[in-house]
Structures are given as structure tokens and as C-alpha cells.
Amino acid sequence: MSRVYNFSAGPAALPLQVLEQIHSEIFDWQGIGMSVMEASHRGKQFVELAERAESNLRDLLAVPDDYSVIFPQGGATMQMAMAPLNLAAPGDTADYIVTGSWGKKAAGEAAKFCTSNVAADSSDKNFTYIADESTWSRSDNAAYLHYTPNETIAGVEFHFVPSGDAPLVADMSSNILSRPIDVSRFGVIYAGAQKNIGPAGITVVIIKDELLDRARANTPHLMTWKSYAESDSMTNTPPTFAWYVADIVFQWLIEQGGVEAMAVVNQRKAMKLYAAIDGSDFYSNPVAKDCRSWMNVPFILADAALDATFLEQSNAAGLTNLKGHRSVGGMRASIYNAVSEEAVDALITFMAEFERTEA
Ligand SMILES: Cc1ncc(COP(=O)(O)O)c(C=O)c1O
Structure with a gap:
């Protein structure tokens, strides 16, 4: 078996241990003589899985009792x-x-349904900073304040x-479960799964219960949070395989020592990568130091003409998916929970060697 170091922004690396468990269970899950993909979501084994996944996620993030946890598509x-x-x-x-x-994108979507007031916008500097909170032009009586704790493309994290x-x-899609959070500070937390949770196809939403009754009357049933909260996320047939993998990932996270332990490793991984970038004249990261992401690290080569060579050689060295988003250019290393410190070390070594030989 040959596995690469996968720095993809999402769908992203999964822990090998999780993949091994899936592999071992694919023909006969829980002794029922079929895979989880073929089993009813109403069956005893699946209902147990769903309950365990929710309970483990609640433990991992210390979700207070007055919050619902739902798993929509x-x-x-x-x-x-x-x-x-x-x-x-x-x-x-x-x-x-x-x-x-x-x-x-979120602000644009909201504008279809209500007045979407952009209270702060860092596009003037290509999303490389977060404006000081005192400068935000917030409205009186806003229904809510939406923000993106980690911007996956620009590599900007609150x-x-x-x-x-x-x-x-x-929108915690790209940094949920990377460190402890105080859920009680939030009304709603949502995250697509395909970075720190599991495969694409399932979403985690954590909602303060007192907010569940505010949906406008003509909201489609499948688009109300309450319908999921009231049906244990079985409003319709759920994405069973993705849920199954998420359950194994949550168990893996608990084995690693939970989000507290992940935070220590994640911070160390990020800091050593930023130190390597900052310590070089060849690589640079454009993001203000106080808001650099622990999860997505964009970096630019001093000579963009070398981008293709960098990607070619890094691929050949088993370091994949390093191409940056077109809006930023250069490279991006996404170093989610499942990307080991060993992978980050290998990247740093490769970058130094590339600079020595090609710059
Ligand atoms: C921060 C953030 N929000 C939203 C999305 C979109 O997620 P999805 O494809 O699950 O709708 C992404 C995808 O990469 C993301 O990184």
C-alpha cells in the first residue's frame, strides 16, 4: 500500500486507522452480513451508531444540553x-x-431572503486580515451575526x-474539532464534513434550542433545523455512509485525547510551517500574523514561474494537493486533524530542498 501525504483543502485526508476500520467492516458490518451502506437507517445498529456519534460529538465539543446537534445533507x-x-x-x-x-458567499445567499448587512469586508486587501471589531458597522437588532471562523481559501482564522x-x-467547516470552543457563545455552528469530520455528504449543525422556532412559515420542511432536531436527523433518509465514517472519526478523536490534544498538535504543526515560510526569502504568506489559520496555510513562491515545477516535484515526492486556490495563487497546505506532524515535517523538508536547488 502506498499512501501520499494529502494536503487537500477538502475532501481531505482521513486518519489511516479510520480507513482501516472501514476496510475491515465493508462486507459485514456489526455481524449483520451486509455493509453499513446497505443497512436500514431505522435498524437497531444504525440507530445506535447515530446516538453514539451525537453523544461523542457532544463530549468532544462540550455541547451544552440546551443545544441540538443535527446531521443534515x-x-x-x-x-x-x-x-x-x-x-x-x-x-x-x-x-x-x-x-x-x-x-x-454566505452574505450573498442571505441577501435573497433578508437584508444582508456586510458589517466588515476585508476584500480590499484580498482577504488577508480581519478588521478590528470596533470598526464593524453592525446593525441595531440584527437577527444574527454570521462569520466564518476559518476561511479555507485565504487561510484566515479568527x-x-x-x-x-x-x-x-x-461557518466552522474548516476548523471544527481542531481546538476547543465555547459552544455557549454561539447561536448556531455549522460545518460541512469533508475536512475534519469525514466524507462529503453530511453536515454538522449545532443550534441553541431557543432558536429552533424562528423559521419562516414557508420554509421547506427539509430546510428547517427543527425538523432534524425533532427526528434525530432522520427527517428523510440520511447519508448513512458519511454518518458512519463521522462516527469512527469522532471515536478516533477521543482516542487521540480529544480536541484539547488536537489543538496542541495543530498549533505546533501550523507554527513550524509558518516559521519555515517566514524564515525564507523564497516563500511568503500574505496573511496578517494575528489571524493566520492553523488549518489552511497558503504560501507563495518568490518566482511564480517555478509554481509548476514545485507542484511536479512535490507530487513526485508524495506530497499532494498543494496547488493554491486561483484567487490567491501559489500553494496551500491544508493541515487538518488527520494530516500528521510527520506530513508537515516532510513538507518543510521538501520546501527547504526545493529552495536550495531551484531558487
Ligand atoms: C469555510 C467553508 N464554508 C463552506 C464551504 C462549502 O462547503 P460545502 O461544499 O460542504 O457546501 C467550504 C468548502 O470548502 C468551506 O471551506
């Missing part, structure tokens, strides 16, 4: 529409902090939680 993009539909009445205003492409009275809605 549709990814984070669906939640960009569900947030206004579930929280804002027509005519209401919702505030958006736009620190990258995903926040911009290392603080915004303040204020409006319920906070956070």
Missing part, C-alpha cells in the same frame, strides 16, 4: 440558505463579517469570538 452551502430561512423574518437584517470567499447580543452563526 447539503453541506455548508445549504446552511448558508438555512441560516436566514431559520432565523430571519422577511425584512429583518442579518449582519455578515466577510473575511473571505465563503463569508462573501483567534477570538466576536462579541455582541445578536446570536452568532459560525
Whole structure:
């Protein structure tokens, strides 16, 4: 078996141990003589899986009892529409902090359903900073404030939680489970699975129960958070295989020591990669130091003409998916929970060698 170091932004690396378990169970899951993909979501084994996944996720993130945890389909993009539909009445205003492409997309989606007030927007510097909170132009009585704690493309992460009275809605797709969070500060947290949770196809949404009754009346049933909260996320047939993998990932995270332990490793991985970039004249990262992401590290080569060679050689060395997003250029290393410190060390060694021989 030959496995590469996968720095993909998503779908992203999964822990080998998780893949091995899936491999061992694929023909006969739980002794029922079939794979989990072929089993009813109403069956005893699947219901147990669903309950365990929720309970483990609650433990991992210390989710308070007055929050619901649901697992819809549709990814984070669906939640960009569900947030206004579930929280804002027509005519209401919702505030958006736009620190990258995903926040911009969320604000655009909300504008279809309510007044979407962009209270801060760092596109003027190609999303390389977060404006000081005191400068945000927030509206009075906003239905909620939406932000993206980690912008996957620009590599910009909030290392603080915004303040204020409006319920906070956070798109944590690319940094959920990477470190402890205080869930009680949030109204809604949502995340597509394909970075730190499991395969694409399932979404995690954590909602303060008192917000479940705000959906506008004409919201499709499948787009109300309440319908999932009331049906244990079995409003319709759920993405069973993705849920199954997420359950194994949660167990793996608990074995690693939970999000507290992940945070220590994640910070160390990120800091050593940034140190290598900052310590070189050949590589650079354009993001302000106070908001650099622990999960997605973009870096630019001093000579863009060498980009193709860098990608070719890194691929040949077993370091894959390093091509940066076209809006930023250069490279991006996504170093989620399942990307080991060994992988980051291998990348740093490769980068130094590339600089020595090609720069
Ligand atoms: C921060 C963030 N939000 C939203 C999305 C879109 O997620 P999905 O494809 O699950 O809808 C992504 C995808 O990469 C993302 O990184």
C-alpha cells in the first residue's frame, strides 16, 4: 500500500486507522452480513451508531444540553440558505463579517431572503486580515451575526469570538474539532464534513434550542433545523455512509485525547510551517500574523514561474494537493486533524530542498 501525504483543502485526508476500520467492516458490518451502506437507517445498529456519534460529538465539543446537534445533507452551502430561512423574518437584517470567499458567499445567499448587512469586508486587501471589531458597522437588532471562523481559501482564522447580543452563526467547516470552543457563545455552528469530520455528504449543525422556532412559515420542511432536531436527523433518509465514517472519526478523536490534544498538535504543526515560510526569502504568506489559520496555510513562491515545477516535484515526492486556490495563487497546505506532524515535517523538508536547488 502506498499512501501520499494529502494536503487537500477538502475532501481531505482521513486518519489511516479510520480507513482501516472501514476496510475491515465493508462486507459485514456489526455481524449483520451486509455493509453499513446497505443497512436500514431505522435498524437497531444504525440507530445506535447515530446516538453514539451525537453523544461523542457532544463530549468532544462540550455541547451544552440546551443545544441540538443535527446531521443534515447539503453541506455548508445549504446552511448558508438555512441560516436566514431559520432565523430571519422577511425584512429583518442579518449582519455578515466577510473575511473571505465563503463569508462573501454566505452574505450573498442571505441577501435573497433578508437584508444582508456586510458589517466588515476585508476584500480590499484580498482577504488577508480581519478588521478590528470596533470598526464593524453592525446593525441595531440584527437577527444574527454570521462569520466564518476559518476561511479555507485565504487561510484566515479568527483567534477570538466576536462579541455582541445578536446570536452568532459560525461557518466552522474548516476548523471544527481542531481546538476547543465555547459552544455557549454561539447561536448556531455549522460545518460541512469533508475536512475534519469525514466524507462529503453530511453536515454538522449545532443550534441553541431557543432558536429552533424562528423559521419562516414557508420554509421547506427539509430546510428547517427543527425538523432534524425533532427526528434525530432522520427527517428523510440520511447519508448513512458519511454518518458512519463521522462516527469512527469522532471515536478516533477521543482516542487521540480529544480536541484539547488536537489543538496542541495543530498549533505546533501550523507554527513550524509558518516559521519555515517566514524564515525564507523564497516563500511568503500574505496573511496578517494575528489571524493566520492553523488549518489552511497558503504560501507563495518568490518566482511564480517555478509554481509548476514545485507542484511536479512535490507530487513526485508524495506530497499532494498543494496547488493554491486561483484567487490567491501559489500553494496551500491544508493541515487538518488527520494530516500528521510527520506530513508537515516532510513538507518543510521538501520546501527547504526545493529552495536550495531551484531558487
Ligand atoms: C469555510 C467553508 N464554508 C463552506 C464551504 C462549502 O462547503 P460545502 O461544499 O460542504 O457546501 C467550504 C468548502 O470548502 C468551506 O471551506
